[in-house]
Amino acid sequence: MTLEVTVRRRRGWVDVVIKLLKKPDVAFGLVIVVLFYAWSMVEGVLQVVGALLNSSALGWALLPHNPFQPHLSQSLQPPSILHIMGTDDLGRDILSRVLYAAPYDALISLIVVGGGILIGGLIGMIAGFYGGGVEEFNMWLTDLFLAFPALILAMVIEATFGHGYIYAMVAMIVVWWPSYARLFRAETIRVRSMKYIDAALLSGLSRLEIIRRHIIRPALITILPYATLDLGNVILFYSMLSFLGLGQQPPLPEWGSMVALGLEYFPRWWWYSIMPGLVILIIAVATALVGDGLRDVIGGEERWV
Amino acid sequence: MGVTLSIEDLQVIYKTPDGAIPAVRGVSLELSESEILGVVGESGSGKSTLAFAIAGLLPKNAIVKARKFIILNNDALSSLNVFNKLRGSGVFMVFQDPFSSLNPLLTIRDQLAEAYVTKVKQSKGVKVGIGDVDDEELVEYLKRVNIPDPQITLYKYPHQLSGGQIQRVMIAMALILEPRILLADEPTTALDVLTQIQVLQELKRLVDEIKTSIIFITHDIALASAIGDRLAVMYGGLLMEVGNTEDVIREPMHPYTQGLIASIPSKSKYEGLLNEIKGIYVPTNLNECPFAPRCLYVRDDCKNSLPELRRVNNRFVRCHLYG
Amino acid sequence: MDKDFLVIEHVVKTFQARRRTITDLILRRRVPLIYAVNDVSLRLDKGRVLTLLGESGSGKTTLGRLIVGLEKPDSGKILIDGEEVSYVGSREYIKSKLRGKLQIVFQDPASSLDPYMTVKDIVTEPLTKLGISRRDVIGAVKNALELVGLDPSFLNRRPTELSGGQRQRVAIARAIITNPELIVLDEPTSALDASIQAQILNLLIKLQRDLGLTYVFITHDARVAKFVSDHIAVMYLGRVVEYGPAHEILNKPLHPYTQALLSAIPEVGRRGLPKIIGGEVPSAINIPKGCPFWPRCPYTMDKCRVELPKEIHINNRTIMCHLYS
Numbered sequence: 001m002t003l004e005v006t007v008r009r010r011r012g013w014v015d016v017v018i019k020l021l022k023k024p025d026v027a028f029g030l031v032i033v034v035l036f037y038a039w040s041m042v043e044g045v046l047q048v049v050g051a052l053l054n055s056s057a058l059g060w061a062l063l064p065h066n067p068f069q070p071h072l073s074q075s076l077q078p079p080s081i082l083h084i085m086g087t088d089d090l091g092r093d094i095l096s097r098v099l100y101a102a103p104y105d106a107l108i109s110l111i112v113v114g115g116g117i118l119i120g121g122l123i124g125m126i127a128g129f130y131g132g133g134v135e136e137f138n139m140w141l142t143d144l145f146l147a148f149p150a151l152i153l154a155m156v157i158e159a160t161f162g163h164g165y166i167y168a169m170v171a172m173i174v175v176w177w178p179s180y181a182r183l184f185r186a187e188t189i190r191v192r193s194m195k196y197i198d199a200a201l202l203s204g205l206s207r208l209e210i211i212r213r214h215i216i217r218p219a220l221i222t223i224l225p226y227a228t229l230d231l232g233n234v235i236l237f238y239s240m241l242s243f244l245g246l247g248q249q250p251p252l253p254e255w256g257s258m259v260a261l262g263l264e265y266f267p268r269w270w271w272y273s274i275m276p277g278l279v280i281l282i283i284a285v286a287t288a289l290v291g292d293g294l295r296d297v298i299g300g301e302e303r304w305v
Numbered sequence: 306m307g308v309t310l311s312i313e314d315l316q317v318i319y320k321t322p323d324g325a326i327p328a329v330r331g332v333s334l335e336l337s338e339s340e341i342l343g344v345v346g347e348s349g350s351g352k353s354t355l356a357f358a359i360a361g362l363l364p365k366n367a368i369v370k371a372r373k374f375i376i377l378n379n380d381a382l383s384s385l386n387v388f389n390k391l392r393g394s395g396v397f398m399v400f401q402d403p404f405s406s407l408n409p410l411l412t413i414r415d416q417l418a419e420a421y422v423t424k425v426k427q428s429k430g431v432k433v434g435i436g437d438v439d440d441e442e443l444v445e446y447l448k449r450v451n452i453p454d455p456q457i458t459l460y461k462y463p464h465q466l467s468g469g470q471i472q473r474v475m476i477a478m479a480l481i482l483e484p485r486i487l488l489a490d491e492p493t494t495a496l497d498v499l500t501q502i503q504v505l506q507e508l509k510r511l512v513d514e515i516k517t518s519i520i521f522i523t524h525d526i527a528l529a530s531a532i533g534d535r536l537a538v539m540y541g542g543l544l545m546e547v548g549n550t551e552d553v554i555r556e557p558m559h560p561y562t563q564g565l566i567a568s569i570p571s572k573s574k575y576e577g578l579l580n581e582i583k584g585i586y587v588p589t590n591l592n593e594c595p596f597a598p599r600c601l602y603v604r605d606d607c608k609n610s611l612p613e614l615r616r617v618n619n620r621f622v623r624c625h626l627y628g
Numbered sequence: 629m630d631k632d633f634l635v636i637e638h639v640v641k642t643f644q645a646r647r648r649t650i651t652d653l654i655l656r657r658r659v660p661l662i663y664a665v666n667d668v669s670l671r672l673d674k675g676r677v678l679t680l681l682g683e684s685g686s687g688k689t690t691l692g693r694l695i696v697g698l699e700k701p702d703s704g705k706i707l708i709d710g711e712e713v714s715y716v717g718s719r720e721y722i723k724s725k726l727r728g729k730l731q732i733v734f735q736d737p738a739s740s741l742d743p744y745m746t747v748k749d750i751v752t753e754p755l756t757k758l759g760i761s762r763r764d765v766i767g768a769v770k771n772a773l774e775l776v777g778l779d780p781s782f783l784n785r786r787p788t789e790l791s792g793g794q795r796q797r798v799a800i801a802r803a804i805i806t807n808p809e810l811i812v813l814d815e816p817t818s819a820l821d822a823s824i825q826a827q828i829l830n831l832l833i834k835l836q837r838d839l840g841l842t843y844v845f846i847t848h849d850a851r852v853a854k855f856v857s858d859h860i861a862v863m864y865l866g867r868v869v870e871y872g873p874a875h876e877i878l879n880k881p882l883h884p885y886t887q888a889l890l891s892a893i894p895e896v897g898r899r900g901l902p903k904i905i906g907g908e909v910p911s912a913i914n915i916p917k918g919c920p921f922w923p924r925c926p927y928t929m930d931k932c933r934v935e936l937p938k939e940i941h942i943n944n945r946t947i948m949c950h951l952y953s
Binding site for chain 1: 693696697698704716717721722727728730731733736740741743744745750753754755757758768802806808
Binding site for chain 2: 830855887906
């Protein structure tokens with residue numbers, strides 16, 4: 001039994017961030033996540049500009065070593081000051097390869113989660129608000145896609161249409177949207193019972209207008225913690241796909257495929273698999289921590305519970 | 306007449322990220338057996354906090370202090386940090402929202418049996434299993450609170466009952482537990498008028514049959530006066546007026562009490578608008594009368610010093626108008 | 629037309645008690661219906677206040693929603709100023725002449741305002757589809773807030789920052805900004821502290837007089853009904869069991885249910901609890917045959933159990949009870 005002690009001051013985003021930083025584990029996660037995306041942005045821009053200007057060296061300007069240049073004499077060196085994560089079988093610096101691959105994971109995480117929100121959100125909100133046959137159809141479609149094991153579905157799509165980075169991205173969006181459809185529908189149904197929706201209907205607003213004005217914002221805020229956590233899930237999943245050879249192809253490095261390649265050399269030259277694996281783990285955990293922290297801070301703030 | 310509750314200068318402060326919020330600023334009360342005390346106040350008056358403090362149900366960020374805090378027949382509670390679990394400690398509470406009072410996953414039978422088991426353990430020191438409780442006895446309790454079809458209702462789940470029925474089940478639970486003190490926090494606000502009367506009748510039954518003391522909290526002074534033997538009017542975390550119901554209603558002394566009584570609709574709009582108390586509750590300085598911003602008779606000393614709760618004639622009033 | 633400004637004629641509204649299942653389809657079984665409003669007819673002149681008095685399950689809220697078009701009647705008609713009320717979900721609604729003329733104020737000040745919107749956005753929302761210039765909109769908002777006693781500093785606040793009474797004022801401002809002619813007020817003060825109730829009731833009556841509004845007021849509290857009403861319609865299980873001028877109903881209630889309702893009001897100065905009828909409001913799915921009130925009526929006769937009483941007119945009263953036929 002809780003008492004309501006109403007403190008009538010509005011909470012801004014700054015307050016949210018401050019509250020997040022107060023918890024040590026969440027603060028740690030937040031730092032990692034911010035570093036990851038910031039780095040990916042910088043590195044990604046360099047790679048794109050480098051490609052446009054036909055000077056790919058731009059892509060590794062900030063890296064300790066050239067991630068593509070083999071140095072067979074340096075192959076399979078353990079972690080050292082020169083090669084912090086060691087080298088792979090072709091003598092390439094693993095840290096540089098990990099850093100080079102980062103933007104791919106960052107981008108795909110954002111696009112897949114963003115795409116999932118867009119498609120799933122649309123389907124879910126329309127289902128929740130229109131009800132009846134529309135809702136039944138939308139949810140049937142959602143359940144259909146949810147019923148497939150994600151990995152199998154992604155593999156089937158790639159087998160049909162081709163594999164590589166873009167194909168993986170599309171396949172993953174197809175796998176990802178149903179969860180968001182469910183979440184958005186649930187939130188839509190909750191908001192729909194509010195009397196201010198009746199007031200909006202009385203004012204003559206169309207259903208789409210009402211969705212835009214009254215449902216999108218609370219829905220996004222509600223799914224924000226889950227979406228943040230999901231970023232890590234996407235990266236994990238994509239690593240799996242790359243591990244299976246369905247992601248970006250060599251010589252482009254990718255964390256998952258590096259883990260796969262390194263298995264051959266495990267456990268003697270353990271750093272080949274473990275290092276990229278650790279990176280995947282840390283980023284996934286970091287996003288989970290932030291998502292969790294967000295949920296504790298945001299949950300029910302502006303709502304009428 | 307035994308005294309069941311005696312508190313002196315009870316204070317409750319909430320620690321929040323936005324600072325310390327005083328909810329109860331120094332309340333002293335005494336309650337006797339079989340007495341119903343109506344505590345009247347609006348949102349922000351601290352009336353609910355007071356009840357939760359007595360019940361020991363405040364959240365962790367609430368700091369409770371008192372010069373004296375004694376419950377039940379003058380057995381002193383040694384330290385304020387030791388609050389017994391609600392049931393079996395002699396204090397019971399009925400809440401405003403009927404549907405959050407009971408566990409939605411358990412039948413009425415199991416929840417009443419739980420209370421029964423607690424009572425038996427507390428009074429006789431005997432441990433009984435919930436499954437061993439005799440259903441017929443539980444049905445008798447439901448009959449006492451006039452629940453229709455008690456044998457069937459016993460096995461229902463809370464969501465299958467109406468709000469009024471749940472409140473009566475809570476009172477049946479109180480009959481089982483025989484608390485010395487029952488706190489009722491706006492128990493009928495969510496109910497229809499006729500149901501409200503039924504629930505109030507059951508509360509009176511508790512007083513008649515078990516001599517429980519009841520603290521009845523409401524924002525409706527008419528309701529409090531219908532059921533209470535004494536009235537305590539609260540505002541801004543402090544008691545403003547305390548006295549026998551007949552006296553307070555016949556001759557309200559504190560301007561807030563007068564305002565509350567006068568604002569009850571009793572005539573048609575054609576006879577004039579209602580007397581309203583202007584404004585809303587706003588927190589004030591600690592050395593100011595909390596009601597000063599809204600008081601019709603406000604004077605300079607009202608803003609400079611907080612009046613004391615003084616005995617005037619047959620009651621206690623906190624107002625500079627009286628000395 | 630001032631006379632019979634609001635006309636409700638034999639309106640029936642049902643809801644499905646549960647969702648239709650495949651079993652229903654196979655067994656060709658009908659889903660049980662809740663008769664929320666069960667053949668109600670009422671009239672109200674312009675500028676007057678009709679109060680629907682009843683407890684939960686009486687159908688008063690549903691009838692209020694039907695009047696403004698938030699629900700569509702299964703049968704029967706509702707006319708306002710000669711124009712038939714159009715359902716908000718229908719295609720004709722946007723063209724309806726009554727759009728903007730009918731408004732509603734809800735009971736719960738919290739869920740009636742979007743917590744993510746500012747007061748300004750909330751109050752201007754009804755104007756979005758009325759094609760009003762931006763400058764006029766700002767003027768209208770300030771005017772509406774002033775009428776409900778809120779100063780312009782409230783424009784940028786959010787509902788979570790306001791007290792219950794202030795939220796209701798915002799809800800009222802939202803209702804009057806379209807210059808409505810009829811407002812349904814669904815228990816507008818029931819969720820407020822008693823000390824704030826008087827403020828809001830006074831405000832509503834002042835607005836009614838100043839703006840020439842017609843009110844359908846819904847409440848279960850006879851004290852409030854006494855203050856606001858010109859006419860009272862007492863409702864029970866979807867029917868109007870008694871109807872007449874307010875002072876007559878309140879001073880001399882004829883129907884046993886009305887008598888019970890009125891005696892249950894706590895009066896200041898009257899110690900002790902009134903003696904009232906027992907029983908519960910039955911669920912609206914299993915409405916008893918005959919008069920809906922007979923299981924709880926202290927004057928039940930054999931006739932009451934089998935035959936639904938007809939509406940009888942006594943002076944300016946309408947009553948549905950075998951005691952008076």
